[in-house]
Amino acid sequence: MPQTMLGVGILGVSPARGWAATAHIPALRALPNYEIRAISAHSAESVHAAGEAFGVRAVFSDHAQLLARPDIDVVAVTVKVPHHRELVSAALAAGKAVYCEWPLGRDVDDARAMAALAAGHRVHTAVGLQARQAAAIQFLQELLSGGYVGEVLSTTMDRHSHVRSDR
Numbered sequence: 260m261p262q263t264m265l266g267v268g269i270l271g272v273s274p275a276r277g278w279a280a281t282a283h284i285p286a287l288r289a290l291p292n293y294e295i296r297a298i299s300a301h302s303a304e305s306v307h308a309a310g311e312a313f314g315v316r317a318v319f320s321d322h323a324q325l326l327a328r329p330d331i332d333v334v335a336v337t338v339k340v341p342h343h344r345e346l347v348s349a350a351l352a353a354g355k356a357v358y359c360e361w362p363l364g365r366d367v368d369d370a371r372a373m374a375a376l377a378a379g380h381r382v383h384t385a386v387g388l389q390a391r392q393a394a395a396i397q398f399l400q401e402l403l404s405g406g407y408v409g410e411v412l413s414t415t416m417d418r419h420s421h422v423r424s425d426r
Contacts, residue, residue, distance in 0.1 A: 262291070262292050263292065264292055264293070264294055265292055265293050265294070265332045265333050266294055266296040266297075266328075266330045266331050266332045266333070267287055267293050267294065267295050267296060267331070267332070267333050267334070267335060268295075268296060268297040268298065268299065268325045268326070268328065268331040268333070268334045268335070268355070269283060269284070269295065269297075269298045269299070269334075269335045269337060270298075270299045270322050270325065270334060270335065270336050270337065270338060270346050270350070271299070271300060271336065271337040271338035271339075271342075271346075272284075272298040272299065272300050272305075272306065272309040272313070272337070273300065273305060273309060274305065274308040274309040274311070274312040274313075275312070277337065278337045278360060279298075279335070279337040280309070280312075280313075283335055283337055284313055287335075293333070295313070295315055296315070296317060296328070296330050296331060297315065297317035297318070297319065297325045297328055297330075297331060298310060298313070298315050298317070298318055298319070298325070299318070299319045299320070299321070299322045299324075299325045300318075300320060301320065302320060303320040306318045306319065306320050322346055322349060323349065326349055326350055326353040326355060327353070331355060332355065332356060333355065333356045333357070333358060334350040334353075334355045334356070334357050334358070335357075335358045335359075336350065336357060336358070336359040336360060337360050338360075340360075340362060340364070340365055341365060343359055343360075343362075343363060343364055343365075343369070343373075344364050344365070344369045344372065344373060347359050347363070347373050347376075348372075348373060348376055351373070351376045351377050351380050351382060351384075352376070352380065354380060354382060355382065356382050356383040356384065357377070357382065357383075357384045357385070358384075358385045358386075358387055359373075359384070359385070359386050359387070360386075360387060360388075361386050361387060361388040362386075363386045
């Protein structure tokens, strides 16, 4: 039985940086059942550059145009958190399955509103965390696996920890 190919639209793509460019696009390209069919960014110049960089012809500076496409089954929301609720809500209202970067919303009220909207539209949703793909985390993993700090017995990290790497 042939497997279904799912069409993906990504909201918030930059040609050279950000989670879409460094984590989502490479991961989606490695999966056999997903095809990136359209991308969107706030700036027309940026989205055209991203389309060229990633080989995606359907590019939009207006997310509503991407969401109106019938060939888009899943929408990945990879913008900054203050814009999550607007874009996730629009994708859900369009009947699209949604993958949103963590955190889902600015607060619990945002998250509850989006969860209720998803339940009302009966679409699949997921919230993801791509931090393990961050350059700083990968560098730390290299140091640890190479024995640089010896045997790690304990560690503490919290959501307010900021690690910067200029590698």
